[in-house]
Amino acid sequence: MTTITNVSLVTVYCTDQDEAKRWYTDKLGFVETGDITMGDNGFRWVTVAHPQHMELEVTLMVPGPPLDDNLAEAIRRSMANGTHGALGLKTENCQKTFEELTAKGVEFIQPPAERPYGTEAIIRDCSGNWLVLVEPKDYSPEDFA
Structure with missing residues (x-):
């Protein structure tokens, strides 16, 4: 068994x-x-990773094959509308990270705000995806009532 x-x-x-x-x-x-560019069709495989977590790669893909045309177009529309979710990113200090990334020109669509599960801010990347930046804290189901 694997x-x-x-x-x-x-x-x-x-x-x-x-x-x-x-x-x-x-x-x-x-x-x-x-x-890496593969094959005669020019398919390109681009990956990045957080330097402290190299075991989790993020592939940066343009919507297209192997997706069907309808799904690829839906993803393109979602990115263009700024409503396509992408990643959750953990931080030890959301406010400090917000300030550092803002200084680098990162666009935030929501500044740090307290939530039952921690402090959260929302970033928009260069393609319109939103990324959630979270400084987690302990919580229970009652915290959401």
Whole structure:
């Protein structure tokens, strides 16, 4: 029997792989882990990872094959509308991280705000995806009443 050990890859859709790779490395401090063009069709596989968690790569993909045309178009519309969720990012100090990223030109659509599960801010990346930045705290179901 095979045992799954961890999640190793997640996909974030983007409008431009070069721009997205620069944004995730320059703004968030991720590192490039791969940039390979495969086959005759020019399919490009671009990955980045947080330097302290290299076991989880983020592939930056332009919506297209192998997705069908309808799904790819729906993802493009969602990104263009700024309503496409992408990643949750943990931080030890949401306010400080907000200030550091704002100084780097990162667009926040919600500044840090207290929630039952911690302090949360919402970022918009260069493709319109939103990323949730969370400084978690202990909570119970009663905290949501």
